[in-house]
Amino acid sequence: MLKENLNEVLRKHPFVGDLDDKYLQILVGCAKNVHYKEGDYLCHEGEAADLFFLIRSGRVALEIHAGHKGKRRIQTIGPGEVLGWSWLISPYRWHFDGYAVAEVRALALDGKCLRTKCDKDHDFGYEMLKRLADVFQSRMEATRLQLLDVYGSR
């Protein structure tokens, strides 16, 4: 995909939205367009978290291994959402598998490249962190609600 197109596609994603143009250019430098067929894995638990994804279409199920209970799907991530922040937090490893439940189109950002740029330009790093903090906050809220098991009487 051409750099100009990547620019446009990134700008359309809610995670990027109103990001200052100079920071957008930094993201463009670390981004590529990716496509996964239904049944593909985007990431595997325990492996190096080299990428993070801005989902454009499709659906990714986050799976964790629950011992003898087998795999459990704990959440799905869809269009407009972000998959993964382990690229930012040491030891930079995925904490779940990411399985494409439906064909996925996404922008993959190189985590290592972004980390380096965040370290070099703290203002850019702060912008990234603020945006990711929003994601952390909404995921944590959703997890709390899920833990309440509001529909259960058993």
Added chain:
Amino acid sequence: MNQPALVEVEGLNDPMLPELQSIRRIVWETDDTFTLQLENTGHNAAEFSFLPGQFNMLYVFGMGESAISISSDPSKPTALAHTIHRVGTVTNALSLMKRGDVIGLRGPFGSNWPIEKANGLDVCIVAGGIGLAPLRPVLYSLFRRRRDYGRVLLLYGARSPLDLLYRVELEQWSKQYDVEVLVTVDRSDSTWKGYIGVVPNLFSYIKLDARATMAMVCGPEVMMQYTIAEILRCGVPPEQIYLSMERNMKCAVGFCGHCQYGPKFICKDGPVFAFPQISDLFGKKEI
């Protein structure tokens, strides 16, 4: 001493007197939720009508009464249905009944969903768990005059895929009546291909024309709290958000006070409220 005034409830001869109803069929929706279909054979059967969102008091003789929302089509008042979560003595007794058994019924009671006010607007229905039951009559009403409404969205959450109500109908609604149905579950194994997560998350995947949207929400209170926050964040005006509240109801006509909710009674002022009517109480502990 003054005699207490007799209160007449519109359409009811004596709101405390149950009508006899026989059970036509019991359909198990999930392993703990069933739909009780009644043969409306009482002497008031011809006059009986209800509005979406209203409830009846179902009486199991020798056991007691339980307030249950009507889940059937308001245009077919003689084929009444109630979808019931088996959680207590009365609902457990109801679950054990068979075709032909007789129960008592008082009702219908309470306020209704604003079907007429939604005319010309998009309708966003948000349900959690058994909360889909009192909203099903809304869907039936919208389908009858589908062209009078804009987009119809149904966002529905349940505990797991096995806990989803009306599974066959959910598919039909999206195909037959142009309803955007988004279903999510709190947990699942790898056979489920749909969304996993809480209902408010579903708002990430839809775009509402907020000013032209009427939202109707029913589910566990904590789920409604997060959902309404999300609907407001989308820009839907508070007066276009309606929700159905639940409290322990006994008399159903505002006498006993069991269902008091601040200055209101859920049984007669509700269960359906416009959000501004209760926004000062909503989400407060111990109310």
